[in-house]
Amino acid sequence: MKKRSNFLLRLILLYVMVSGFTFxxxxxxxxxxxxxxxxxxxxxxxxxxxxGDYWLLFLFVSVLLSVIFLGWRGAQKPFHWLLLIWLLLLIIESASMFFSTETIYFKGDTLGTEFAIGNILFPIDILFLCLATIWIIRDFKKKRPKEKIPWMKSNRVMLIIFLLIFPLQLITLRVLDYDQIGVILTLFQWIILNLSFYPYKNKTKSPEQSPGHTVF
Incomplete structure (x- = not known):
């Protein structure tokens, strides 16, 4: 049951991560x-x-990153409520497209992408809200003890890579005007930022596994 619960949480967090790139x-x-x-x-x-409404993007991303950070770092309160808030925001957005009389398209002029999303996102958002609700109910029933997840070297490396991408974005988007490369870098940066919160395990070997240690 624990493995299923962990898989469900990871699936939900993956969807949350994907949904945040457009912000x-x-x-x-x-x-x-x-x-x-x-x-x-x-x-x-x-x-x-x-x-314009640029400042609102920071508000949305702040909620989003709080969900992802808390989700990977033990999923303690207020993670459950922030997760529901984020998914409800997605549903409000996708519902407005789903029930619109016009066909809504996602357009990415830089990469030349365009496809209708109005009829796709809404049922997917509903699905993940249901999955999140199931996970939250199960998690509340388990009454898990607070888990302190250490910040590993891998987390620090990911954050450093995330920061090092900013100068490359300045060069590609501002100086050289290579928008396609800049967008790809931004996608990579977003993935790296999310992975920097992941609970990596300590790879230090136990004494029994260390070379030269004999157990009698």
């Missing part, structure tokens, strides 16, 4: 590209560069 990308491009970059998102919010 992280305009933060990065708005900052480095400036007013030449026009973006739009959740329920019609939008702007050019760092103007």
């Amino acid at each position: 992280w990308l305009p933060i990065i491009r708005g900052f480095f590209d400036g007013s030449s970059y026009t973006w739009s998102g959740w329920l019609g919010i939008g702007g050019s560069g760092i103007y």
